[in-house]
Amino acid sequence: MLSPFLQILAPELTDRLLADLLDLNDAVTVNLHIQSIDQAQAIRNIKRKMSDLQKMTIEEQKKAVRSGYDMDIIPTDLATYGEEAKNLLQDLQSRNERMFLVTVLVENIAAKRQKLFNDIFAASGVAQKYNCALKRLDYQQEQGLMSSLALGTNQIEIERGLTTSSTAIFVPFTTCELFQEGEALYYGLNALSNNLIMANRKTLKNPNGLFLGTPGSGKSFSAKREIVNVFLLTEDDIIIADPENEYGPLVQQFGSQGQVIDISPTSTNYINPMDINLDYSDDENPITLKSDFILSLCDLIIGGKEGLSPIERTIIDRCTRLVYREYLQDPCPENMPILGDLYELLLKQSEPEAQNIATALEIYVNGSLNVFNHRSNIQMDQHRVLCFQLKSLGKALKEIGLLIMQDAVWNRVTANRSKHKTTWFYIDEFHLLLKGQTGSFSVEIWKRFRKWGGIPSGLTQNVKDLLASREIENIFENSDFIYMLNQAQGDRQILAKQLGISPHQLSYVTHSGPGEGLLFFGNVIIPFVDHFPKDTLLYSVLTTRPDEVAGTKA
Known part of the structure; x- marks a missing residue:
């Protein structure tokens, strides 16, 4: 053990001095002994020192005259002091x-x-970086140890006079902290103080969230990290929309409480787009809201650029109310209609528009794309964690599948x-999910989920996607939780303007490493670091880096 003191030579100090000393991966303890001086006494001391300096200046000028050179030439130290x-x-x-x-x-x-010598050498390097020096306390190590203990006594008589501004640099309690209790989740370490960031999104006025970052910055990893914490610390349900089939290994680790649902033309997992429960809407009649979904689905299938005509919308609404009549009278699973029932009703309508709608639906009922013409065989209410894998959906079914998945989530x-x-x-x-009918449904989710006990989170690379239209922009404005990782140049400027981020704060999302960035939580903005240990089973399940995933499989 060794206790050197810090000799401050710099005329100005920065708060990074203390941060860098504490960031050393060694057993380092920084001890501060601060004693205030009476203001009047401090002014008298400075004036006395100025008088001494003036006296020394006059003596140097006299020497200069006697030596026969210019009296204005005095030692630079005197002028500086x-x-x-x-x-x-x-x-x-x-x-x-x-x-x-x-x-x-x-x-x-x-x-x-x-x-010990290596650690002191590293600490000395940090001190020299800021124009300071670590001086060994020769023959005073015992006094140095006693002064480093939590006794409140200073046995070292080496002191440096500093003003309020300079002293404040050494006070590590000026950072904004976020540490909540209850069902608070871990979101990394405060990049300034190294304190834990523990937050409960349920306490926010609007718990909707966004994970933003360039590819490789750690968006999916951070979201998976939160999913694990939610699973372990709460009794809440979790649903994942997984277009790239990245979350399956994690959900499988949850055992019987997790289910991976592969939605594809060849899959045996079926979701019935006609599913409804009696709590589907605030209204006494849930058919009103369900009819709006069926209209959106048909608009996606039939509408084209101009959308459904008023006559077509009327026919679909009429048939929707008819197709649920038997189920509402006796709400048992056997009476739940499927897409084929709606198709049959449309064929029985007298209007020619109804025949056109039925013809457009035929490929999804009796044709090669009939994956959504089955009763649901997924017991969604028997698993806490559901993962909808959508990668295998072809181009013809992708947007329709996303919309049906959104409706299944709404049902849950x-x-x-x-x-x-x-x-x-x-x-x-x-x-x-930010285009067309799925975009409109996403906006509804961000507006209404909070009231229904839902907490949605979207992961995307560019914040520009959220500003594509005034309607989609509501998603960004209705998110009080934003987990910002490394950002592209254009996105940084947008975030700075939208969230009021200072240039210094913006530096934490500029060319930052994986797991480093800014957390926007309500009205608080905190820089964070989250470096997860790589030699763990959990890391191998969470990572999406191709080389690490390949190594895990091998």
């Missing part, structure tokens, strides 16, 4: 500064002598609401 004394006096008299006597001790502890959220249960909904590659 005189100017600094004037500035210090001005700070005390007109800038509300005070004087403090500060002793900074840096205690290093190591198991071996060589390790409304059912959970009656059980007073929260539902977390994660959407990877969120930009895929």
Whole structure:
């Protein structure tokens, strides 16, 4: 163990000095002894020192005259000290500064002598970086140890006079912290103080969230990290929209409480787009809201650029109400209609428009794309974690599948609401759900989920995707939780303007490493770091880096 003191040579200090010392991966303890000086006494001391400097200046000028050279040539140290004394006096008299006597001790502890010397060498390098020096306390190590203990006594008589501004650099309690209790989740370490960031999104006015970052910055990893914490610390349900089939290995680790649902033309997992529960809407009649979904689905299938005509919309609404009549009279699973029932009803209508709609639906009922013409065989309410894998859906079914998946999630959220249960909904590659009918449905989710006990989170690369239209922009404005990782140049400027981020804060999302960025939580913005240990099973399940995934499989 060794306790050197910090000799401050720099005229100005930065708060990074203390941060860099504490960031050393060694047993380093920084001890501060600060004693304030009476303001009047401090001013008298400075004036006395200025008088001494003036006396020394006059003596040097006399020497210059006797030696026969210009009396204005005086030692540079005298000129420098005189100017600094004037500035210090001005700070005390007109800038509300005070004087403090500060002793900074840096205690290093190591198991071996060589390790101790290496640690001191590293700490000395940090001090030199900021124009300071670590001086060994020769023959005063015992006093240094006693002064480093939490006794409140300073046995080292080496002190440095500092003003309020300079002393404040050493006070590590000026950072914004976020540490909540209850069902608070871990979101990394505060990049300034290294304190834990523990937050509960349920306490926000609007818990909707966004994970933003360039490819490779750690968006999916961070979302998976939150999913694991939600699973372990709460009793809430979790639903994942997985367009790239990245979340399956994680969900499988949850055992019987997790289910991976592969939606594809060849899959045996079926979701019935006609599914409804009696809590589907706030209204007494849930058919009104369900009819709006069926209209959106038909608009996606039939409408084209101009959308459904008023006559077509009327026919679809009429048939929707008819197709649910038997189920509402006896709400048992056997009476739940499927898309083929709607198709049959349309064929029985007399209008020619109804025949056109039925013809357009035929490929999804009796044709090669009939994957959504089955009753649901997924027991969604028997699993806490559901993962919808959508990668295998072809181009013809992609957008339709996304819309049907959104409606299935809405069914689960409304059912959970009656059980007073929260539902977390994660959407990877969120930009895929920001166009057309799925975009409108996403906006509805961001506006209404909070009231229904849902907490949606979208993962996307570019914030520009969220500003494509005034309607989609509502998603960004209705998100009080934004997890910002490394950002592209254009996105940084947009975020700075939209969220009021300062240039210094913006530096934390400029060319930052994986797991580093800014957390926007309500009205708080905190820089964070989250470096997950790579030699763990959980890391191998969470990572999406191709080389690491390949290594895990091998």
